[in-house]
Amino acid sequence: MNIDELKVLSDDAIIEKVAVEVMGWRTRKSKTCKWCIIFQAEDDELGYCKLCRLPSCYWNPLTDWNHTMEVVARLKKKGIDFAFASYELEPPYTATFNISRDSLVSDANPRRAICFAALRAVSFIPV
Numbered sequence: 001m002n003i004d005e006l007k008v009l010s011d012d013a014i015i016e017k018v019a020v021e022v023m024g025w026r027t028r029k030s031k032t033c034k035w036c037i038i039f040q041a042e043d044d045e046l047g048y049c050k051l052c053r054l055p056s057c058y059w060n061p062l063t064d065w066n067h068t069m070e071v072v073a074r075l076k077k078k079g080i081d082f083a084f085a086s087y088e089l090e091p092p093y094t095a096t097f098n099i100s101r102d103s104l105v106s107d108a109n110p111r112r113a114i115c116f117a118a119l120r121a122v123s124f125i126p127v
């Protein structure tokens with residue numbers, strides 16, 4: 001997906017895409033709530049839901065810097081380095097991964113800029 005296609009996605013869709021395409025997690029739906037998405041991480045079950053806000057397992061790299069940095073660490077492990085800057089421009093936050101200049105993304109939310117850059121970056125990893 002190019003950046004214009006990514007920027008129109010809902011938060012739910014962005015979070016699920018990052019979980020699957022960057023973190024490499026499998027996802028499944030909850031049996032009890034149609035909004036819940038459960039992520040099967042390596043040694044943990046995490047989730048996202050715009051209604052339930054699952055307290056112990058809530059994973060949202062768009063709002064929680066700890067989760068955003070897990071995304072950065074995941075790509076770093078594959079040898080893909082990260083750069084981040086803030087400018088007196090609108091939008092102010094710019095993130096990029098060194099795999100391609102086309103992963104450079106700016107956004108008003110720094111965590112969102114990083115998630116978009118990560119989604120762009122994985123599209124350049126040779127399969």
Ligand SMILES: [Zn+2]
Pocket residue numbers: 030033034035036037049050051052053
């Ligand atoms: Zn739910």
